[in-house]
Amino acid sequence: MADTTTNYPMIVPLPEMSAARKAEVADLLVGAIDLHCHSGPAAMPRILGHTEAFRMAEEAGFKALLYKDHYYVGMPHCAVLKDIYPDSKVELFSGVALNNASGGINPHAVDHAIKLGGKIVWFPTFAAKNHIEAYAAKSFPKTAKPMLPPIPLTVLDANGKLTDDTKQICDLIAEGDIILAGGHLHVSELFILFEEAKKRGVKKMMVNHPSYIIGCSDEDIRGLVALGAYMEHSICMFIPGRAKQHETEDLIHMMEVAGVDRTILGSDLGLTQAPKPVDGYRMIVSDLLDHQVSKADIRKITSANAAGLLGLAA
Incomplete structure (x- = not known):
């Protein structure tokens, strides 16, 4: 996320919430699903590890947690945790981000992830050409140790057409019936990618933080939803912390644009100078209640819609 300020604790x-509000929020988070948990270990500095994120989700009654790392698949971590805590009711998932560390837009990495039980493929994030260009003249949070500079990635060839590797990845995602996430590709790329993915049988498509770096206008959101995509909004951008960029009213507006049935909240938390993921959910749910968003709608965007993408009962 953008490092907009350093005036926050780690x-x-x-x-503080009233006892009544705490109980109200706690009830709404039973069955919640986080599709965007950035716990560690990770190359990026993180404020909690996978085990703590899992235990916090378990204590809050979450239905599922999906670990996202920009550089490695998280399915082995999920398997180890489930071995250690076999009685836990929290489902654990992960996937693969198609950055340079995974070979870029690499069908072999996708095939491997699916065979390991991966539930999502994120197209390039930090290595996306769009991301690199957006931060060419401003700073972005650094990895804990210096890494090789990223090679810019795009799903398009020199003629503006989808690459063959991208098409093959769409076929693999369709066959595996998992989620295709746009990562940090520009909205202009997303339309081309999602249109082809739909033709190839991909049924689960999601735009990550459409208001951040992707470049989505309201019209773009409507167009992508018409293709069958969900809009995943990062909680970290609407609550106190260094990644905050919007107010709760902005989130409500984007929910109205996409429709509640096509909106998902993911924490995108674990980063420094921000709340822990489950606390992020508590904050945004309380804010939404303050803004008179119905409990039914809150359950949809924190649980039911994500459950559908993971093939879980709502």
């Missing part, structure tokens, strides 16, 4: 605490 971990942003949960603000």
Whole structure:
């Protein structure tokens, strides 16, 4: 996320809530699903590890947690945790991000991830040409140790057509019936990618943080939803912390544009100078209640819609 300020502690605490509000929020988070948990170990600095993120989700009654790392698949971590805590009711998932560390837009990496039980493929994030160009003149949070500079990635060839590797990846995603996530590709690439993916039988498509780096207008959101995509909004961008970019009213507006049935909240938390993931959910749910968003709608965007993408009962 954008490093917009450093005027926050390493971990942003949960603000005080009344006993009644705590109970109300706690009830709404039973069955929640986080499709965007950035716990560690990771090359990027993180404020909690996979085990703590899992235990916090378990204590809050979450239905599922999906680990996202920009550089490695997380399915082995999920398997180890489930071996250690076999009685846990929280489902654990992960996938693969198609950055340079995974070979870029690499069908072999996708095939491997699916065979390991991966539930999502993120197209390039930090290595996306769009991301690199967006941060060419401004800073972006650094990895804990310096890494090789990224090679810019795009799903398009020199003629503006989808590459053969991208098409093969769409076929693999369709066959595996898993989620195709747009990563940090520009919205202009997403339309081309999602249109072809739909033709090839991909049924689960998601735009990550459409208001950040992707470049989505309201019209773009409507167009992508018409193709069958879900809009995943990063909680970290609407609550206190260094990644905050919007107010709750902005989230509500984008929910109205896409429709509640096509909106998902993912924490995108684990980064420094921000709340922990479950606390992020508590904050945004409380804010949405303050703004008179119905409990039914909150359950859809925190649980039911994501459950459908993971093939879980709502």
